[in-house]
Amino acid sequence: MEDREIFANLVTVPPVFVRLDGRAFHGLTKKLGFARPFDDRFSGAMEQVSRLLVGESGLAPVFAYTFSDEISLYFRELPFSGRVEKIDSVAASFAASALTLSLGVDEPLAFDARIVIATPEVAVEYMAGRQDEAWRNHLNAYCQQALVSEGMSMAEAAEKLRGLPAQELHEMMHERGVNLAKTPAWQRRGILVCKKPVTKEGYNPLTQEQVIVQRSTVAADRDLPLFTTPEGQAFLKDLIAGSPGS
Numbered sequence: 175m176e177d178r179e180i181f182a183n184l185v186t187v188p189p190v191f192v193r194l195d196g197r198a199f200h201g202l203t204k205k206l207g208f209a210r211p212f213d214d215r216f217s218g219a220m221e222q223v224s225r226l227l228v229g230e231s232g233l234a235p236v237f238a239y240t241f242s243d244e245i246s247l248y249f250r251e252l253p254f255s256g257r258v259e260k261i262d263s264v265a266a267s268f269a270a271s272a273l274t275l276s277l278g279v280d281e282p283l284a285f286d287a288r289i290v291i292a293t294p295e296v297a298v299e300y301m302a303g304r305q306d307e308a309w310r311n312h313l314n315a316y317c318q319q320a321l322v323s324e325g326m327s328m329a330e331a332a333e334k335l336r337g338l339p340a341q342e343l344h345e346m347m348h349e350r351g352v353n354l355a356k357t358p359a360w361q362r363r364g365i366l367v368c369k370k371p372v373t374k375e376g377y378n379p380l381t382q383e384q385v386i387v388q389r390s391t392v393a394a395d396r397d398l399p400l401f402t403t404p405e406g407q408a409f410l411k412d413l414i415a416g417s418p419g420s
Contacts, residue, residue: 298401318335
């Protein structure tokens with residue numbers, strides 16, 4: 175019957191991104207009473223899921239980039255011999271399980287997954303594009319919540335904001351006393367999780383001496399540069415090319 179498994183032999187080659195998107199999370203955030211437009215508890219949970227994907231899932235992505243209910247994983251090497259069906263299903267199911275545990279909810283959660291083929295150059299472009307989407311999501315979230323607090327329904331607010339350019343959204347909040355350029359960096363630019371080298375003091379039982387050893391740890395960066403700037407482009411190129419501990 176294996177010949178009837180229509181995508182079982184579909185494979186890809188690295189480098190690739192695997193992008194995970196939460197399914198129907200609006201109801202979840204409402205049920206749990208998360209703050210709007212951004213909630214530290216949910217953000218912390220998504221960071222924790224990203225940490226587990228990088229450090230403990232067995233998938234071994236180079237890094238994870240997350241904002242809202244989305245996580246992008248970058249791979250220079252692929253598990254499961256590059257089998258698309260396997261990579262997508264394991265990444266999505268692991269993320270869903272990890273978020274369920276992190277939030278302590280008693281109902282199923284789900285992510286969908288897709289693979290985005292890349293080159294190192296395309297990877298830089300992809301990350302800049304996702305950060306642009308994080309900024310747009312940030313603008314919409316603040317503006318929608320402002321309109322809802324003024325009496326609109328969620329649907330009415332979404333319709334009013336549909337298609338408005340970023341500058342108009344920025345001005346809308348400025349008129350309400352909020353400078354969206356001064357909100358927390360993680361809300362505007364997302365969170366990046368990767369392995370970083372650390373120096374630790376250890377003990378060599380053979381020589382009975384204290385020694386300095388290099389280890390790696392999974393760390394999160396909540397103060398990212400703007401990826402379209404020279405600083406941000408250099409940051410991405412180093413990250414994607416591979417730095418010590420990555």
